[in-house]
Amino acid sequence: MTGKTQPKHSILLVDDEPEILFSIKGLLRREFNLYTAESGAEALELLRQHPIHVVMTDQRMPEMTGVELMGKVKNEYPDAIRMVFTGYADIKAVIDAINKGGLFRYITKPWDPDELVEVLREAATEYDRLVERRRLLTDLHDHVEQGQRYAERMLGQSPDLDAEGLNRFNENATQLLSRLQSQR
Structure with a gap:
């Protein structure tokens, strides 16, 4: 009897700092299909090209903030689960992210690696539930x-x-x- 493995969920990681993307990829690559983007525009292009289940973005980026990106993702890809992370405690940004981006989670840096993996598993489960x-x-x-x-x-x-x-x-x-x- 052959066991059928469930396909991996696709996660898009967005941050203008390549070293952050590299560290997250190292943590998640075995469990998820990963895509990375260093800008909101690049993220939107990847979303057009690939089925993405979860989008996790940094809040503070040049050209387009995480909140702005999440608003566009919400409008264009409403089934994608949306998450924002940041190293800055900006309550207005948190409120905007939740209200405008319909976030699943808002995560602060630095994060605990095990907790981050668990939150992304929950996000993938939420995506399956919505579908x-x-x-x-x-x-x-x-x-x-x-x-x-x-x-x-x-x-x-x-x-x-x-x-x-x-x-x-x-x-x-x-x-x-x-x-x-x-x-x-």
């Missing part, structure tokens, strides 16, 4: 539509069925689907 949730919502939507078509067909075949009851069913199904979609 599965989207799949389930799509399945639910398909089933609701199928049920509506069936009910409409039945209404057309049986004069005893009440159109008002069918409308109530459709409204309830639509409300349920809307509530589930708004929870993502």
Whole structure:
């Protein structure tokens, strides 16, 4: 019997300091597929070229801050899990990162290597959860539509069925689907 290994998650690391990228790569390369970028523009180009599950960026970089990058990632790649790290305790940047970038985590330097690996594992798990949730919502939507078509067909075949009851069913199904979609 052959064991099927689960594919590695892809992580994009963004920092304008190559030595930081090098040290993180050494820590993570066995467990994740890694991409690195030294600028926000380079990161966006890599995101266009590769399926990335987690993006982790430094906050303070020239040309584009981590918050600005995360805002663009959130808009263009909403399923990517977003994380910012920094060596500076700037509360405004933290608030902006959370509000504008929809962050999964905000990490301060220096970090504990074991904790960083664990946080990235959690981020990868969160990505899987979001993808599965989207799949389930799509399945639910398909089933609701199928049920509506069936009910409409039945209404057309049986004069005893009440159109008002069918409308109530459709409204309830639509409300349920809307509530589930708004929870993502």
